[in-house]
Amino acid sequence: MSELWPHLPAVVGATLYADIYAGRLREPRESHPEQTWAPVGGRVAPKHVRELIDAVSTVAREYRFPEAAGSDARVAFDRDAAKVIRAHLNLSWAEAGNRDLWSFLSLVALPHVTMWRFGPNNKERWIATDLTRHTWARLWWQAVVFAGHEHILAALSESDLNQLLERRSIGGDPRLVREMAGAVTELATNVSRRPVIRDVTARLRRYLAFLDVRALSDQQVRDICRALTSETVTRLTGRSGDSRERGLEP
Amino acid sequence: MNPRWWSQPFAPEGSAAAEGIVKQLGRPALDPLTVLVREAAQNSWDARLPEGVVEFGVDVRVLGDHADTLRELLLPGPHSESNIDLSKALRRDAVVLVVSDRNTRGLGGPLRASVRAHDDETPDFVQFLRNVGEPSDHVFGGGTYGFGKGIFYSLSRAGTILVDTHTAAGGPDARRLMGAALGHSWYLGKRRFTGRHWWGTIADDEIPDPILDAQADTISHRLGLLGFGDGRTGTDVVILAADLGGTVGSEPDVRERTAEEAATFIASSILWNLWPKMVPDQHGRHMRFVVGVNGSAVPVPDPQSFDELAPFVDALREVRAGNGEPFSRTVRPKHAGNFAMALGSADSATTRLLIDAAKPFEGPSHHVARMRVAELVVDYLAGPPHTDPRLAYAGVFKTSEDADALFALAEPPTHDDWISKGLTGAARGVVQGARTFVQKQLDERLGLGPQSGGSGGQGLGQLSVLLAGIVPARSHLGAKDGESRDGAIGGAPGATNTNRGGGGEHGGSSARRGGRARLHGNPELLVHAGKPYLVAMVKVPAAETARVLAADVEVVVEGGGRESEPPLGAPVPQIMQWQSAAGTVARGRTVTIPAGQESDWYVYATHVPDAVVRFKVIQETSDAG
Numbered sequence: 001m002s003e004l005w006p007h008l009p010a011v012v013g014a015t016l017y018a019d020i021y022a023g024r025l026r027e028p029r030e031s032h033p034e035q036t037w038a039p040v041g042g043r044v045a046p047k048h049v050r051e052l053i054d055a056v057s058t059v060a061r062e063y064r065f066p067e068a069a070g071s072d073a074r075v076a077f078d079r080d081a082a083k084v085i086r087a088h089l090n091l092s093w094a095e096a097g098n099r100d101l102w103s104f105l106s107l108v109a110l111p112h113v114t115m116w117r118f119g120p121n122n123k124e125r126w127i128a129t130d131l132t133r134h135t136w137a138r139l140w141w142q143a144v145v146f147a148g149h150e151h152i153l154a155a156l157s158e159s160d161l162n163q164l165l166e167r168r169s170i171g172g173d174p175r176l177v178r179e180m181a182g183a184v185t186e187l188a189t190n191v192s193r194r195p196v197i198r199d200v201t202a203r204l205r206r207y208l209a210f211l212d213v214r215a216l217s218d219q220q221v222r223d224i225c226r227a228l229t230s231e232t233v234t235r236l237t238g239r240s241g242d243s244r245e246r247g248l249e250p
Numbered sequence: 251m252n253p254r255w256w257s258q259p260f261a262p263e264g265s266a267a268a269e270g271i272v273k274q275l276g277r278p279a280l281d282p283l284t285v286l287v288r289e290a291a292q293n294s295w296d297a298r299l300p301e302g303v304v305e306f307g308v309d310v311r312v313l314g315d316h317a318d319t320l321r322e323l324l325l326p327g328p329h330s331e332s333n334i335d336l337s338k339a340l341r342r343d344a345v346v347l348v349v350s351d352r353n354t355r356g357l358g359g360p361l362r363a364s365v366r367a368h369d370d371e372t373p374d375f376v377q378f379l380r381n382v383g384e385p386s387d388h389v390f391g392g393g394t395y396g397f398g399k400g401i402f403y404s405l406s407r408a409g410t411i412l413v414d415t416h417t418a419a420g421g422p423d424a425r426r427l428m429g430a431a432l433g434h435s436w437y438l439g440k441r442r443f444t445g446r447h448w449w450g451t452i453a454d455d456e457i458p459d460p461i462l463d464a465q466a467d468t469i470s471h472r473l474g475l476l477g478f479g480d481g482r483t484g485t486d487v488v489i490l491a492a493d494l495g496g497t498v499g500s501e502p503d504v505r506e507r508t509a510e511e512a513a514t515f516i517a518s519s520i521l522w523n524l525w526p527k528m529v530p531d532q533h534g535r536h537m538r539f540v541v542g543v544n545g546s547a548v549p550v551p552d553p554q555s556f557d558e559l560a561p562f563v564d565a566l567r568e569v570r571a572g573n574g575e576p577f578s579r580t581v582r583p584k585h586a587g588n589f590a591m592a593l594g595s596a597d598s599a600t601t602r603l604l605i606d607a608a609k610p611f612e613g614p615s616h617h618v619a620r621m622r623v624a625e626l627v628v629d630y631l632a633g634p635p636h637t638d639p640r641l642a643y644a645g646v647f648k649t650s651e652d653a654d655a656l657f658a659l660a661e662p663p664t665h666d667d668w669i670s671k672g673l674t675g676a677a678r679g680v681v682q683g684a685r686t687f688v689q690k691q692l693d694e695r696l697g698l699g700p701q702s703g704g705s706g707g708q709g710l711g712q713l714s715v716l717l718a719g720i721v722p723a724r725s726h727l728g729a730k731d732g733e734s735r736d737g738a739i740g741g742a743p744g745a746t747n748t749n750r751g752g753g754g755e756h757g758g759s760s761a762r763r764g765g766r767a768r769l770h771g772n773p774e775l776l777v778h779a780g781k782p783y784l785v786a787m788v789k790v791p792a793a794e795t796a797r798v799l800a801a802d803v804e805v806v807v808e809g810g811g812r813e814s815e816p817p818l819g820a821p822v823p824q825i826m827q828w829q830s831a832a833g834t835v836a837r838g839r840t841v842t843i844p845a846g847q848e849s850d851w852y853v854y855a856t857h858v859p860d861a862v863v864r865f866k867v868i869q870e871t872s873d874a875g
Contacts, residue, residue, distance in 0.1 A: 202813070205808045
């Protein structure tokens with residue numbers, strides 16, 4: 001059974017963020033007086049909120065929290081924290097799409113780690129507007145999308161992930177994201193991933209205009225992703241190749 | 251004493267006029283012959299004997315020479331004021347319908363309505379022939395109130411029937427024969443009559459009684475009825491001068507059914523309405539149906555032998571075996587019925603008249619046969635068509651014994667519907683709930699139910715919309731009148747366009763402002779000299795000045811947007827040329843159209859594999875000067 005986590009209304013979130021931006025960081029807390037709840041479902045106990053705070057703090061300490069940490073350490077923290085967040089937040093997808101829930105996490109339960117991870121300047125890391133950008137929402141969704149395929153997630157950079165998840169037509173389909181990411185991470189290390197993902201995404205978007213990948217089998221999705229990636233790499237590395245030899249023609 | 255007609259006077263304290271009895275049936279939506287088959291078979295089933303198979307027959311006969319015998323026996327008829335003209339009705343070309351059953355208990359009980367029946371008998375005779383509106387005393391019987399018999403009279407142009415019966419009770423009055431007629435109420439001098447008449451032996455107290463025993467045998471024989479010489483029990487009902495109804499169709503094609511057509515229609519009605527009775531239950535009980543016309547009798551075939559009915563039979567067997575889905579409620583009756591469903595093929599191209607003649611719905615079955623415990627089909631409730639057009643399905647919903655009486659309350663006199671309006675309490679709840687239950691069962695089994703949860707539960711609506719684009723629903727010819735807002739084509743991949751909302755200031759939408767060139771129909775994929783091209787038709791309206799038109803073609807990406815930058819090395823479509831219907835060619839993306847009449851032009855573009863493209867046409871300049 002999924003459970004409900006508190007929601008922090010946007011106006012309250014904006015006030016809290018203003019405080020943090022002004023340098024008044026609060027202690028992590030299990031609740032906020034103005035929090036709200038989704039109407040139907042079992043509410044999470046304060047004890048469990050505390051457990052999440054402790055667990056995330058523990059992971060952060062492994063990466064030198066509260067000391068300043070390098071970018072590599074913080075990305076590595078993301079990968080580990082994703083598992084923890086996913087394990088502690090047993091949410092329905094509808095609930096996980098609620099922005100106020102994520103604002104509660106960053107502003108009430110985990111302000112200290114949020115501050116350590118991203119600092120105060122970027123508002124959307126604190127107040128959820130885009131779930132692929134918010135500190136904790138993106139980790140939860142990454143964990144869901146890559147559930148059972150954590151090695152792929154671990155192999156992706158932050159920028160790779162952003163490129164893959166920013167388009168809803170691709171990012172909204174966990175299987176497609178996984179296969180796309182899998183195909184890209186299989187590439188030889190001497191290829192820069194950023195232009196590959198950019199070009200492969202463009203190729204895929206042509207297909208998605210007439211192809212609903214939900215109708216395809218796992219193997220078919222895998223084949224398409226590999227064929228498109230291979231075509232992209234061929235073009236990028238300057239090797240000539242006729243597009244008709246991609247093996248995609250029926 | 252010779253039988254004769256007797257007319258019922260109004261009793262001083264009041265009586266039922268004959269008109270009311272026929273009207274009690276209401277105006278059923280069903281064909282009168284279907285109503286007859288349903289009502290009569292229901293009566294026969296309720297009167298079945300514990301042993302043996304009920305045989306039910308309908309015989310359609312043209313009177314011919316027999317008319318003379320009938321005239322001799324039945325004339326003079328009732329008073330002409332009563333609107334019963336037997337003399338006119340009993341012509342040589344008149345048709346009689348003989349509805350008969352055997353291995354039933356016949357119409358027994360007292361001969362008079364004012365006498366109490368013995369404990370071990372039911373007053374069938376007086377209920378059928380004398381009384382009106384008596385509650386059914388058959389446990390889980392099909393009938394509710396004895397209104398259904400009105401159909402026998404209303405089918406007769408003379409409102410007249412003859413009843414010949416042999417009851418299981420035995421004794422000297424086991425053989426009974428009587429006639430009855432329903433006309434209009436009328437006056438004779440100062441006396442008023444109800445319009446009900448009986449033909450029989452008039453007893454000393456001036457009340458008509460049936461003809462009995464040997465005399466009944468003799469007259470039955472003269473009437474040409476089957477009789478009961480074989481010792482079996484049952485009933486023959488003769489509908490004199492039957493109205494066979496009209497053929498289906500629109501005027502002026504509608505004409506009266508021939509005897510053969512009526513027989514086919516009756517057999518078809520039996521199949522569609524009484525098929526459950528042809529499927530033996532666990533005790534082997536069932537009915538056997540025979541339909542005859544002018545002396546030749548044909549058994550109605552097993553419903554299992556028809557593709558259209560076999561799934562219904564399968565579903566009924568499931569329900570009977572206790573494998574159906576129970577309709578459970580939280581309040582009593584907690585178990586109100588059972589549902590089962592079976593699949594069949596949608597394209598069984600049966601053109602057999604036996605199925606088509608009285609088929610209660612159009613096209614492949616997506617219906618649920620609803621029935622009470624008596625297993626007589628109440629109606630066919632339509633559900634959603636099967637999502638796979640190659641499949642049909644058939645369901646059965648049968649009420650439970652606990653809820654049977656509640657459903658009976660919801661039935662009109664013809665038992666062909668369950669109407670919750672006007673019901674209260676448990677009856678209303680059960681009847682409404684059953685409909686919802688059946689619809690929900692269908693939705694679940696057809697995968698139409700609401701999906702919950704996140705992983706992989708997306709509906710197929712979007713997919714089917716996308717797929718619809720590759721089904722050639724509209725051919726080029728068919729597109730003549732239908733201009734599309736942009737150059738959409740539902741054809742081969744590589745040339746489709748699903749973005750009907752696009753186009754803004756371009757293309758087709760400009761047609762609404764009038765006078766602009768517009769794309770017409772769907773672009774097509776043409777192969778010329780071994781190479782494929784996309785061709786879109788453009789209608790250029792008449793104008794007094796020359797115009798320069800430009801065509802563009804672009805790749806459409808997911809979501810319907812235009813591709814801003816192609817993938818590395820990927821081909822992009824290009825406009826090659828304009829070509830007029832007359833053959834004038836203009837290379838490149840623009841063309842100058844001279845002033846003049848409306849003209850058709852074709853825009854050629856290169857073909858791009860594995861992509862959706864969209865054509866646009868804009869008017870660049872108008873050489874007004």
